Amino acid sequence: MATRPLRRQGRTAALLIGPFLLLFLTFSIAPLVYAAWLSLFTERSSGLGFGGVETFFTGLGNYGRALGDAAFRDSFLVIAAYVLLYIPVMIGGALVLALLLDSAMARAKRFFQLGLFLPHAVPGLIAAIIWVYLYTPGLSPVIDLLESAGVKWSFLSAGHALFSVVNISTWEWIGYNMVILYAALQAIPRDVLEAGTVDGASGLRIALRIKMPLIRPAIALNVLFTVIGALQLFTEPKVIYRASTEIGSSWSPSMYAMRAAFDNHDYGLAASASILLALLGAVLSFIVTRFSARRTQP
Amino acid sequence: MKPGRLRISALLASAVVSLPALAACGGTDSGAAGAKPGPDVITFRSFVKASDVVTAAFNKTHKDFQVKWENVPSGGDYYTKLASSVKAGNVPDVAIVEYNQLPDVVSQGELEDLTETAGPVVAKDFPPQVQQLVNLGGKTWGIPRDVAPLVFFYRKDFFDKHKLEPAKTWDDYTNLLEEVKKADPKARGGIFATADPGVVAALSWQGGGRWYGTEGQSWKVTIDDEPSKKVAAYWNDLVLKSLVGTYNSTSDDAFFQAVQKGEVVSYLCANWCAGGLQSTVPDQKGKWAIAPMPSLDGRPASAMLGGSAFTVPKGAKHPEQALEFIKWITTDPEGMKAWLSSGTSSMMPAAPALLPATGAFKTDFFAGQDIFSVVSKAYESVPAGWTWGPSAGVTGTTISDSLGKVASGEAKLADVLTSAQQATVADFKSRGLSVAQ
Known part of the structure; x- marks a missing residue:
């Protein structure tokens, strides 16, 4: 007798999962x-190459070429440098903002929450275009302002390009991460905090010694999601690329794949580079899911 | 006109089109102009100035079929779009291809072989240094429209005021640059373009370098040959001494700002720069002039920065009409006049017989100077023997990725040529092309 409700349950589940599964298969798995x-x-071509091209099976040859290409390996070093600069700045900033908002003294909480979150609502492409404008000498009011203060700063060259990309990403993502951390802070039982206050701990001490340890899982998750996101870094550097003398055409792994496919017509290389990137992303995602699974288990 | 707003929107537009993903998704109907209903409408894809005018002029004078112009972005994304169109079987009937990109496009199998139909036209109407750019592997792939010889653009008022003369030799040019800097510490008499590998190629070409050649059925790649390295060392020196200004390119916003402020008083560019200059800094009307570019020994020599041909993409549905239209816009005096009468295009016809058509371009901006006589002499002085290889992407990005480092002193231009040489040979080999040592 128990099979009927089970079957109905199965049908409901299929109905609920169906749309997602269809889109997932079409737009993620199939590509x-x-x-x-x-x-x-x-x-492959032959001779002078004016006879067109023929397609050959090469096994894992393209993977060997991608891994053997210094430009591809260097793009991961760029990501590593980016992460090392970006994570402390962005997650640290988001944490400080969340703690400030959560502190008893905060005023106009809704306003700051919304205001800080707003940049995240701007599509990355549009944001990058606006930032390029702010970074370009001769056009940028920011550079003019800095120069009138006696500071000479080039956003797009002289080793500052990484900083400029990190700046855009931070602007885009700090509010989003702050909201998540703030939500985690809200979930801390109030009696724990009250106990601290009764014991005479200052606001700063409560933030550092009680609140931060209690939301550590949320912080760690944000860090891991950010690292995975960083692997796919594309829009900002791609837009800046045109204006910057420092950012090359294969600066990030995604840009490398893009260049291989569309500048050099090397679709095999582009596909293998993309698959390698996806594999790395999958490994990191696996770590995230293992991590969050352990966290939710009692 | 508000130049500030214009610049921002230009920046936005350029940034948007720089995303190939977007460009590749663009529908084929975008920016269509001059279309009329009727059974025989051929499509014409082009990004050069006055494409709309020439289409309209053709449609007005021809009744048997009509042409619809598709506006497309220029630059690398255009060729991505062309490649995707061919793969998707959704090609225009006529497509523009620049000379330096043509071998790449041909080697991807994206074009119809026009040897039978256009071959005789190319052989009859065009000089050898241009034939060489559209005849590849013994076949003809397009009809040349324009050539783009380098000339020297200079602010005549500034030069007159400080008693300066355009330089005849490269040594004179170094002196000239020093004089300009002395006359006005903010002003420079030349620029180094950090995003345009084409300039490096053109300067090498003029200096006697030959980046690509063929030996039988094999490529001979010599991007870092002695003449090219010599040219590289010369420019490297100018850059390090800060005798030339550093900009992305001659179509860059920052560059035009500097021109507007009088910080760039002369520079080398192809003739097409004239159109862009007069439309971007109209208030400097009457102040500019054009002279031949400097050379090694003072004898006239130039090289081409750009220039394009019209081709028929593989799978085009109206190849016969396409060819008729191409002939009209490249070799017919009426067609040539249509390009030039718009006032935005200062292109130099590739067919020397059509030089009189350049009379349609108004030269008030150059105080009435007959700029095309300078340009056509420069055209005649382009050394024959230069061909492009099928590696516009690899060679170009290898060079342009490093030009910024040359400007900042972190890299030497001659070494950049060597790495371009290595990258190009490696690319050729990995594609199965035969490379002669």
Whole structure:
């Protein structure tokens, strides 16, 4: 007798999962399979090459070429440097803002929450375009202002490009991360905090010694999500690329794949680079899920 | 006109089109102009100035079929779009291809072989240094429209005021640059373009370098040959001594700002720069002039920065009409006049017989100087023997990725040529092309 409600349950589940599954298969799994397929082939010409191209099976040859290419490996070093600068600045900033908002003295909480979150609502592409304008000498009011104060700063060259990209990302993501951390702070039982206050701990001490340890899982999750997001870094540097002398055409791994496919017509190499990037992302995602699973278990 | 707003929107537009993903998704109907209903409408994809005017002029004088112009962004994204169109079987009937990109486009199998139909036209109407750019592997792939010889643009008022003369040799040019800097510490008499590998190629070409050649069925790649390295060392020196200004390119906003402020009083560019200059800094009307560019020994020599041909993409549905239209816009005096009468295009016809058509371009901006006589002499002085190789992407990005480092002194231009040489040979080999040592 128990099978009927179970079957109905199964049908409901299928109905609920269906739309997601359809979109997921069409727009995530299918392109992934197609990319994996593409990555096994390479196009070859002969002689002067004016006779067009033929497609050949090359096995894992494209993967070897991608891994053997210093430009591809260097793009991961760029990501590493980016993460090392970006994570402390952005997550640290978001944490400080969340703690400030959560402190008893905070005023106009809703206003600051919304205001800080607002940049996240601006699409990354549009944000990057606006920032390029603010970074370009001769156009930027920011640079004019700095110069009138006697500071000479080039946003797009002289080793500052990484900072400029981190700046855009921080502007975009700090509010979003702050909201998550703030929500975690709200979930801390009030009696724990009251106990601290009764014991004579200052606001700062409560923040550092009680609140921060209690939301550590949320912080760690934010860090891991940010690292995974950083792997896909593309829009900001791609837009800045045109204006910057420092950012090259294969600065980030995604840009490398883009260049291989669309500048050099090397779809096999582009596909294998993308698959490698996706694999790394998958490994990190696996760590995240393991991590959050352990956290939710009692 | 509000230049500030214009610049911002230009920046926005350029940034948006710089995202190939977007460009590739763009529908084919975007920016269509001059279309009329009727069974025989061919499509014409082009990004050069006055494409709309020439389409309208053709449609007015031709009744048997009509042309619809598709506006497309220029630059690398255009070729991405062309490649995708061919793969998708959704090609225009006529497509513009720049000379330096043509071998790449041909080697991807994106074009129809026009040897039978356009071959005789190219052989009859065009000089050898241009034939060489559209005849690849013994076949003809397009009809040349324009050539783009380098000339020297200078502010005549500034030069007159400080008693300066355009330089005849490169040594003179170094002196000139020093004089300009002495006359006005903020002003520079030249620029180094950090985002335009084409300039490096053109200067090498003029200096006697040959980046690509063929030996039978093999490529010979010599991007870091002696003449090119010599040219590289010369410019490297000018950059390090801060005798030239550093800008992305001659179509860059920062560059035009500097021109507007009088911080760039002369520079080398192809003739097409004239159109852009007069439309971007109209208030400097009458102050500019054009002279031949300097050379090694003082004898006239130039090289091409740009220039394009019209081609028929593989799978085009109306190849015959396409060819008729291409002939009209490249070799017919009426068609040539249409390009130049718009006032925005200062292109130099590739067919020498059409030089009189350049009379349609008004030269008030150059105080009435007959700029096309200078340009056509420069065209005649372009050394023959230069061909492009099928590696516009790899060679170009390898160079342009490092030009910023040359400007900041972190890299040497001659070494950049060597790494471009290595990257290009590696790319050729990995694609299965035959490379002669």
